[in-house]
Amino acid sequence: MEIDLRPTTTDDLDFVIATENDPVNRRFVVPWSREQHEIALQDKNLQHWIVQGDRPTGYIILAGLNSPDQSIEMRRIVITEKGQGLGRRAIKLTTGHVFDQLKAHRFWTEVKQFDLRTQHLYKSLGFIEEGRLRDCSKGPEGFETMVLLAMLQPEYEQIVG
Numbered sequence: 001m002e003i004d005l006r007p008t009t010t011d012d013l014d015f016v017i018a019t020e021n022d023p024v025n026r027r028f029v030v031p032w033s034r035e036q037h038e039i040a041l042q043d044k045n046l047q048h049w050i051v052q053g054d055r056p057t058g059y060i061i062l063a064g065l066n067s068p069d070q071s072i073e074m075r076r077i078v079i080t081e082k083g084q085g086l087g088r089r090a091i092k093l094t095t096g097h098v099f100d101q102l103k104a105h106r107f108w109t110e111v112k113q114f115d116l117r118t119q120h121l122y123k124s125l126g127f128i129e130e131g132r133l134r135d136c137s138k139g140p141e142g143f144e145t146m147v148l149l150a151m152l153q154p155e156y157e158q159i160v161g
């Protein structure tokens with residue numbers, strides 16, 4: 001399936017919230033209320049996107065659009081139809097947008113330590129592991145360690161040639 005990114009609208013929030021609260025996704029993200037998503041749609045520091053194929057297949061939230069450090073965060077990505085390469089394509093599209101359109105110097109994300117699938121994906125796309133934030137958040141199953149991954153603009157240029 002071909003995919004593209006488009007801005008999320010309030011009409012998409014039923015899909016976003018159902019996806020986020022699906023047990024297959026919930027433990028990998030920090031779920032937001034509908035109100036938090038509604039506020040995010042208006043927040044100039046965030047970009048909230050639907051991953052759109054011939055139907056919505058996921059969503060992405062970027063943060064740090066106002067960053068004076070040109071440091072953009074991939075706050076969240078969820079893909080509903082897993083294991084078909086859609087997550088890889090969506091992260092590639094987002095990385096291109098972040099460096100080419102948003103002129104970021106740094107694109108970073110935090111992934112839960114147990115989430116080896118997402119770590120594999122980012123690393124295989126050229127993101128570098130920069131460290132681990134030990135027990136930095138408290139989830140339903142106890143304290144969680146986060147893995148910090150990032151790509152810098154010169155590294156992106158090397159990858160795209």
Ligand SMILES: CC(C)(COP(=O)(O)OP(=O)(O)OC[C@H]1O[C@@H](n2cnc3c(N)ncnc32)[C@H](O)[C@@H]1OP(=O)(O)O)[C@@H](O)C(=O)NCCC(=O)NCCS
Binds near residue numbers: 028077086087088
């Ligand atoms: C993480 C996520 C976005 C990836 O999207 P996807 O469409 O399933 O990913 P893809 O099919 O493009 O690629 C998955 C890759 O992980 C690999 N993988 C799958 N399970 C794995 C595991 N347990 N350990 C290591 N790698 C794994 C696959 O082999 C594939 O790599 P490859 O292309 O080198 O073979 C999606 O699975 C998802 O929404 N997960 C729940 C939410 C989440 O974890 N979000 C990220 C944190 S915000």
